[in-house]
Amino acid sequence: MARMKFLCDADRCIECNACVTACKNEHEVPWGINRRRVVTINDGKPGERSVTMACMHCTDAPCAAVCPVNCFYTTADGVVLHSKDLCIGCGYCFYACPFGAPQYPKVGNFGSRGKMDKCTYCAGGPEADGSKEEYEKYGANRLAEGKLPLCAEMCSTKSLLAGDGEIIAQIYKERVMKRGYGSGAWGWKTAYRESIES
Amino acid sequence: MSSFGRVIRLAIGGWALLLLITAAPAPSLAQQINPTASSVNERQLLQEADRIQGRVSIPDQRSSVLMQPAGREWREFRNVVLRWIGGVAIVGMMAVLVIFYLTRGMVRLESGRSGRTIVRFDTFERFVHWMTATCFIILAISGLNITFGRPVLLPLIGFEAFSEWSQWAKYAHNYLSFPFTIGVVLIFLMWIGGNIPNKVDVAWIRRGGGIVGHDHPPAYRFNAGQKMIYWIVVIGGGLVAVTGYQLMFPFYVTGIEGMQLAQIVHSVVAVLFVATMIAHIYIGTIGMEGAFEAMGSGEVDVNWAREHHSLWLDQQMARTGTGGSQPQPAKAAAE
Numbered sequence: 001m002a003r004m005k006f007l008c009d010a011d012r013c014i015e016c017n018a019c020v021t022a023c024k025n026e027h028e029v030p031w032g033i034n035r036r037r038v039v040t041i042n043d044g045k046p047g048e049r050s051v052t053m054a055c056m057h058c059t060d061a062p063c064a065a066v067c068p069v070n071c072f073y074t075t076a077d078g079v080v081l082h083s084k085d086l087c088i089g090c091g092y093c094f095y096a097c098p099f100g101a102p103q104y105p106k107v108g109n110f111g112s113r114g115k116m117d118k119c120t121y122c123a124g125g126p127e128a129d130g131s132k133e134e135y136e137k138y139g140a141n142r143l144a145e146g147k148l149p150l151c152a153e154m155c156s157t158k159s160l161l162a163g164d165g166e167i168i169a170q171i172y173k174e175r176v177m178k179r180g181y182g183s184g185a186w187g188w189k190t191a192y193r194e195s196i197e198s
Numbered sequence: 199m200s201s202f203g204r205v206i207r208l209a210i211g212g213w214a215l216l217l218l219i220t221a222a223p224a225p226s227l228a229q230q231i232n233p234t235a236s237s238v239n240e241r242q243l244l245q246e247a248d249r250i251q252g253r254v255s256i257p258d259q260r261s262s263v264l265m266q267p268a269g270r271e272w273r274e275f276r277n278v279v280l281r282w283i284g285g286v287a288i289v290g291m292m293a294v295l296v297i298f299y300l301t302r303g304m305v306r307l308e309s310g311r312s313g314r315t316i317v318r319f320d321t322f323e324r325f326v327h328w329m330t331a332t333c334f335i336i337l338a339i340s341g342l343n344i345t346f347g348r349p350v351l352l353p354l355i356g357f358e359a360f361s362e363w364s365q366w367a368k369y370a371h372n373y374l375s376f377p378f379t380i381g382v383v384l385i386f387l388m389w390i391g392g393n394i395p396n397k398v399d400v401a402w403i404r405r406g407g408g409i410v411g412h413d414h415p416p417a418y419r420f421n422a423g424q425k426m427i428y429w430i431v432v433i434g435g436g437l438v439a440v441t442g443y444q445l446m447f448p449f450y451v452t453g454i455e456g457m458q459l460a461q462i463v464h465s466v467v468a469v470l471f472v473a474t475m476i477a478h479i480y481i482g483t484i485g486m487e488g489a490f491e492a493m494g495s496g497e498v499d500v501n502w503a504r505e506h507h508s509l510w511l512d513q514q515m516a517r518t519g520t521g522g523s524q525p526q527p528a529k530a531a532a533e
Contacts, residue, residue: 010237011237015255017255020256032257032258034256034258034261037254037256037258037261038254038255039250039251039252039253039254039261039262039263039264040252040253040254041238041243041250041251041252041253041264042238042252043252043253046236047236047237047238048237048238049237049238050252051252051264053264053265062269062270062273065273065277066272066273066276066277067348068343068344068345068347068348068364069347069348069352069357069360069361069364070348070352070357071357071361085358085361086357086358086361087361088361088364088365088368089368090344090368091445091448091457092276092344092461094454094457095269095272095454095457095458095461096269096270096272096273096276097269098265098266098267098268098269098270099264099265099266100260100261100263100264100266100454113448183237183238183239183240184239184240184241186240186264186265187240187265189240189241190265190267
């Protein structure tokens with residue numbers, strides 16, 4: 001089985017936000033929830049870089065480790081998913097996540113959070129693949145259809161890569177070799193405890 | 199001569215060739231400029247600060263934090279450190295109490311019951327106590343569930359049942375925080391008068407509070423042990439309330455580090471609070487004869503008051519005009 005990963009080539013990202021839009025549209029993500037976002041560092045200054053970030057589907061995921069009700073699970077493809085039926089909306093996964101991936105709809109009283117929502121790597125949830133219930137809770141299940149996440153598919157500069165970790169790492173390494181530079185795979189050290197040296 | 203000229207020509211030719219070779223890469227140098235040389239670098243940014251932050255074009259400005267690996271330390275705290283602190287404090291306290299009960303047993307009323315009672319806590323005081331206590335027990339169980347439920351309870355009842363219970367426990371935890379906080383504030387206000395430490399407490403502590411042996415050091419309305427409980431409730435309750443509301447209204451006043459810190463303070467204070475309250479419940483029930491009545495009916499036996507709060511009893515007697523510094527004969531003996 002493949003180990004699915006995301007890789008953002010920051011030297012290619014132009015902050016067009018197509019990935020963000022594609023994600024929101026594909027999964028009909030409600031207002032206020034952003035499964036993916038683009039962060040621009042040193043905006044307007046020399047050396048500015050933009051990085052698109054969502055759940056990185058970590059190895060030994062911190063969210064899963066701290067969840068009080070153990071609602072997370074990792075698929076055979078290495079995708080970290082969760083069950084909204086089990087989630088109690090405590091917010092602990094957000095405190096543990098290094099990438100700010102978990103999102104909570106504001107429902108009910110005070111600042112109380114609804115059930116957590118995050119990037120599913122376009123792989124749905126525990127419900128039957130492609131079912132109506134799955135779509136309503138987690139959005140489209142493209143992976144079950146043999147397709148990759150839409151954010152990466154939509155990326156206008158092919159900055160965002162999704163797929164088997166070894167293959168996308170190879171593509172990135174070839175790019176770095178060819179153009180002679182690369183700032184590395186952002187977040188890989190934190191998420192997968194490995195880095196692609198450039 | 200001609201051979202010399204040939205050497206010169208060769209030398210010049212060689213120099214020219216060398217110049218050409220060295221000059222040749224010059225135009226391609228321009229292409230070799232590394233655009234990332236001056237660009238932001240993940241490793242460098244993480245070394246400079248514990249997070250990488252930028253600008254986002256979506257309304258949620260919190261999402262401008264790109265990476266924040268500090269969550270790892272928090273994870274370690276939550277999954278390892280807190281479970282040790284909580285486990286040792288709570289199980290340790292229970293073990294100490296069991297051993298204490300088995301060796302010392304219930305602290306008996308040495309002079310027996312006099313049959314005469316004196317009001318110790320009025321209706322309002324008891325109402326505040328029990329409101330706070332009820333809330334505390336539910337808050338403690340639902341709180342401990344967040345830390346210990348997954349390893350202890352979940353394997354026993356399964357995912358669905360545990361999640362359902364935890365959801366209700368979370369609601370109870372959120373809502374009961376309000377009466378609990380009101381209770382802590384009222385406790386602070388209504389008993390502050392009797393809980394300022396004084397010289398009597400020093401002597402009380404020096405004599406071990408009468409816990410070991412059969413000593414009964416004098417005390418006013420609250421002895422040093424009770425004063426400790428009072429201040430633990432006031433300070434600990436204040437801390438869990440402040441940090442708890444911070445967790446309940448996430449990110450209103452603080453960022454992610456603040457939230458992690460709030461959870462750390464909240465949970466550590468809470469488990470120590472629970473351990474203390476277990477001791478408080480023990481001594482108020484099976485630990486001491488006649489103690490529960492103080493919060494039960496609100497009236498204690500005069501002999502109980504004399505043994506445990508002699509100075510307070512004297513004050514009360516002086517106020518009501520009934521002299522009685524001598525022990526009352528036990529009811530059983532009088533009959």
